[in-house]
Amino acid sequence: MLCGLGALGWSLSAHGFGEEGAFHARLLSIRDEPLDTELTATRRWALELTRRTSAPGKLASFVVEPKSNELLKEPFLVWVGDKDPGELDQRAVRGLRQYLRMGGILVVDDRDPKKGAFLRGARREIGRVLPESTPVRLDRNHVLFKSFYIVARPQGRVIGPDSVEAIVSGKDVQVLFLAHDLLGALARQGETWALPMEEGEANAREYAIRFAVNIAMYVLCSDYKDDQVHAPFLMRRRQER
């Protein structure tokens, strides 16, 4: 906790210069639904990143609408929900399309993956945003699984499937579909975690945090860990494990 406060302190002291390019998990708001719990999760996401890595993170919570000019301010968004989001209006579709085509990354996180209504609805709407793109399953060797930690599978509050799907442009992930309630694993309520893990509390939450850190590192470094210079080292590490 002290480490976390320390990181928070550093981050706040560098507010302004140096924070311009810091990781910031902004929440996409389609309707005016309450996102208080999710905002604690995005703050925790940035905090865990700054505690564990050299990357700076913005601890300020932020919600943006797809029609807003703020959408294009930073290249990372999280769209979270537990039921079908409904149909996006045309302005929202255009806004998201521009955001993604300029290189922005969107994580779609289903808070209730057992039902899967949100993920299905979000996939449908993303299909309208990027009609020419189809989600594909990411290979286990994808850089997302080794951008900081070496992780074996995606992890969130819910164990969920052992793979993730994404819309990929070239080598770049544009939209990541998570059926693991990642923000649920990061959400806070006061001094404690807001939601229990589906199973294996301590380890599962740690792995969820690691996966979140990897997503953040991917957003900041893109495919850096795919560089040839890292390949022999990572191969050896995987064999050791």
Add this chain to the structure above:
Amino acid sequence: MFAVPAPLVTGWFGEGRYRLSDDLPTWATALVVVLVVLSILLLWVEVRRGHPRGLWVLMTGVLGTFALACAVLRPVHVKLKGRTIPGSVIVLVDSSHRMDLPATDRFGLIEQSRRELARGAVEDLRHHLSGSRIVVREFDSGLLDQGDAKKGATSDLLAALGQALGESAELPSSIVVVSDGRLARPSGTVDDAWTSALRAAAQGVAVHTIGVSQAYPADRSLRSVGLTGSAVAHQPFRLEIEVGCEPSAACDEAEVRVKELLERQEPQVLSTGRAKFEQGRALLSLELTLEQAGNRALLIELTSATPDDVVQNDRRIVPVFVRRDRLRMLHVAGRPTYDVRALRKFLKSDESIDLVSFFILRTESDQVQAEQEELALIPFPVDELFSEHLSSFDAIILQDIDAPRYRLDRYFGALRDYVVRGGGLILVGGPTGFSSGGYAGSPLEEVLPVYLPREGELIVRKAFVPQFTEAGRVAPILKPLRSTMGEELPEMSGANALGSARPGALVLWEHPSELARAGAMTQRMPVLAVYEQGDGRSVAISVDGSHQLRFGTVGAKTGGRAHADLWEGLLGWLMRDPRYESAQLRLDGECLAHRDQTLLVDPIPGLGDDIQVRLEKLGAGVSDSLPLQQLEPGAGGTRRFVARQIPEGGYAARVRVGAAPPTRSVIACEDGGEAWSDSRPDPERLEAIARATGGTAVTAGRVSQLPKSTASFIATHRESRPWLEAWVWATLAVSLMSLHWLVRRSVGHV
């Protein structure tokens, strides 16, 4: 000096000539003569048969026939008046730079240059052909204009013959060539084609030759230096070197060294080899690698213990353009941010860039909460990168990295030398960049475009929008960005505090209100500045928000294109891409030491008329650069500058056009150059030329053995007078033929 025409010798020719006819064609005259002869023969045959009064018949017949023929032909007396003009001789004197080599007779070296000997031979020729009209012309790669002081490296006799005979109104009676015989043309084996080409150029006129050097001087030399293929940065290539040595019997071996001439540094040895002579000749193939692309200068030196009459051709300075196949770039970032992401994505999007990236993802204080083997992290190989592999990179980007913390400061000296030797460096700002990152007062600061503050507030925390400076508005580096964005730039959340620009550096963006924190503190604080130091270049950008040009509300206006425009310009300038240079510079011909040399500058239009060119000799211990004087502008906006009497060496030439960043090129000036690379005369070639054209070959001391030219008569007045008037001939013919008829009738033969 030689091109003074011989005095014209004239005279009058008054002798007359008789002609059978003045107006009939030759064939008609011949026909009449034949008919006359046949007629007389017939008469003779007739008289021989025992003709009474045969003699009378014969006499009257012959006279009548002659009179009739004369009536037809009307013979005349022609008298011509005109001038007797002495024979015309064109003297072609080889005036290439090679003629400054020492001359030799058949016993060895003599105390004169070939040019001096040629001068004496021409004077002897004037004496010898005093009755002739002599036109003396100098030639090198072609005919030279009178008073042209510039001497070329090669001698092309065929071109000179063609030009000299083309300019002459009449064919000369002979041509005399004064040379040492080592001609670029005609060259090669003397065969039918060689002879035909020579005769065609001489248009059938006899070419006499005067050889000004006979024996080979005692000389070892670098006869030729050539590249196999082209030089590509970081890739080995071969230098093919031919070494000559005379007299061949005294030659054993010699050492050849190839060095790269560098700015303000000792030459760096790239390769050495030993030349083992066989019959006075050795071929070497040396492999070398040049790490930096662009214009480079190689010094090739030959050392040997054998005596040498011409030391100048033991050294050659060869300019080499090293092209870049791929750009090898090192990108080191102190922490991952959106700015790092944007720059990496730009670099990765360029297929011609081989990118090596190292980002610090974890510091010692970070709590990773995992075992080492659970992390995908590798140690930052700072020692390996900045010692062993440093020279293999074309450019290095240090982005927001704390130097002491990651032991980068140990290599500041090596990084400075890397830039001075031709490397490219970009420092990108951030909370741990520039002075905050331990760069102030370091050796690396010496090659940065700006001074760095060592104390006080090292970071400007107030948001601001950078402003283009005057240089930034005209610099080709930022032209694409300005085309896309105009004056608009995104707001930056802060910047590293910088000092003023170093002398020679250019500020492209500046802070709108803050003043420089070091150096000239009354100047605005630079935000983006560029600098050229030694052979290399550096860029300082003190903000970490250029990613907003790619992604953000400002970037959205251009679809993210502006970020690529900015970085393409910065990298392109760093790597000397001609698109981002303010001018192109080239030499007007070969540069020879201690002579005036013209440099031609083609500036990019619109950057202003103030153009300055400075030369700085490559090598250590050089203090100042030499400003060049501008001459009258040439055609098409080309500016001409003259470097007067510069000594032998490689030079960095910098052109500055208005406020735009300077353009640098490398030029090489040699003592002997290409012309002196082979000092051997070729008297056999001169003999072959004379033989092929029907001329005579002599040496400089035997000019008097050349044949004298014959005089020509040019008629200016013609007077034609008939022996007798036409009616007299007709009357005579009628009378004599009548008499002949009467004689025949008297003897009964009608």
